Amino acid sequence: MTQTPEHATTSPSSGPSSGPASSPTSGKAQLFDYRAAANPVRPGLTDPIPYNAWGPELHASGPSAILPLDLSQQLGTPGPATSPALAAHFIRIQADEGVKAAAQATSSLFFVLSGSGECRRSAEGTQPACSIRWSQGDLFVLPAGAAPLLHADTDSVLYWVHDAPLLTYLGVTPSEARFEATHYGAEWLRRELQALADAPGSARSNRLSLLLANHDLPSTRTVTHVLWAMFGMVPAGATQAPHRHQSVALDLIIECQPGVYTLVGTELNEDGSIRNPKRIDWQSGGAFITPPGHWHAHVNESGATAWLLPIQDAGLQTYLRSLDIRFA
Numbered sequence: 001m002t003q004t005p006e007h008a009t010t011s012p013s014s015g016p017s018s019g020p021a022s023s024p025t026s027g028k029a030q031l032f033d034y035r036a037a038a039n040p041v042r043p044g045l046t047d048p049i050p051y052n053a054w055g056p057e058l059h060a061s062g063p064s065a066i067l068p069l070d071l072s073q074q075l076g077t078p079g080p081a082t083s084p085a086l087a088a089h090f091i092r093i094q095a096d097e098g099v100k101a102a103a104q105a106t107s108s109l110f111f112v113l114s115g116s117g118e119c120r121r122s123a124e125g126t127q128p129a130c131s132i133r134w135s136q137g138d139l140f141v142l143p144a145g146a147a148p149l150l151h152a153d154t155d156s157v158l159y160w161v162h163d164a165p166l167l168t169y170l171g172v173t174p175s176e177a178r179f180e181a182t183h184y185g186a187e188w189l190r191r192e193l194q195a196l197a198d199a200p201g202s203a204r205s206n207r208l209s210l211l212l213a214n215h216d217l218p219s220t221r222t223v224t225h226v227l228w229a230m231f232g233m234v235p236a237g238a239t240q241a242p243h244r245h246q247s248v249a250l251d252l253i254i255e256c257q258p259g260v261y262t263l264v265g266t267e268l269n270e271d272g273s274i275r276n277p278k279r280i281d282w283q284s285g286g287a288f289i290t291p292p293g294h295w296h297a298h299v300n301e302s303g304a305t306a307w308l309l310p311i312q313d314a315g316l317q318t319y320l321r322s323l324d325i326r327f328a
């Protein structure tokens with residue numbers, strides 16, 4: 001039987017190796033010609049991760065709600081997902097209302113774009129109850145456990161990223177907390193980033209960023225064992241050299257003026273610039289995806305400092321030794 005590589009599959013019932021009825025090969029077993037299956041990342045099979053951006057109008061008005069940045073159709077995932085492993089959302093909460101942020105996840109990260117309130121979580125298993133008071137600019141992470149209630153004192157918007165899509169793919173539910181609930185206060189984050197910007201040697205740097213880490217996770221130096229978070233500023237006039245990594249970035253723009261953008265593409269020119277780049281313009285309170293392996297560089301032509309918070313699955317990628325971060 002002649003087969004093209006694209007369809008070169010055999011199964012016990014039809015293939016050349018099918019045996020008698022007593023054959024020990026299961027009916028579900030398949031074999032592919034290496035050329036048909038060695039790289040299944042292509043449209044219609046394992047779909048590539050698309051470029052996508054969401055503007056701040058998504059969370060600017062309306063009732064209290066969880067607003068998923070959902071690409072499940074494009075990614076072929078059974079539930080809401082923004083990348084194969086992660087799901088990002090905006091959560092809008094009106095004053096004196098509450099939203100339950102339920103997810104079967106090992107890691108949930110929240111960043112407060114605006115407002116103030118309290119995150120309350122009841123005890124579950126060996127996990128103690130916890131309460132975190134949050135306000136604008138705060139970031140906090142929660143491990144696996146009971147669904148937290150986010151109660152707002154004033155109208156609030158939070159950015160929420162968790163790894164439930166990864167667990168759904170694996171067919172598992174989390175059984176233990178791998179780190180303690182941890183709160184990174186806005187004032188501390190801003191003060192430390194400003195100290196970095198003011199340090200000798202920073203004047204010519206166009207990459208001024210803090211990587212959030214946790215004492216419970218010393219080997220990856222990441223905000224959870226799965227998630228990676230960076231609090232960064234791009235100074236006015238900066239043009240970054242391109243870099244790339246195998247983690248997917250779910251970039252949140254905290255604050256910027258018009259004229260800040262990211263260039264992204266799959267190849268470099270001889271001079272190290274990105275060949276035929278796509279330009280993604282930043283918006284305060286907007287979000288966009290940087291697909292894995294794509295070269296990207298941030299440019300600030302706005303005349304004012306811009307702040308960003310990319311969240312990635314780079315905790316997991318670091319543990320797998322597959323992050324492969326490279327700089328042009």
Ligand SMILES: [Fe+2]
Binds near residue numbers: 243245249
């Ligand atoms: Fe990056």
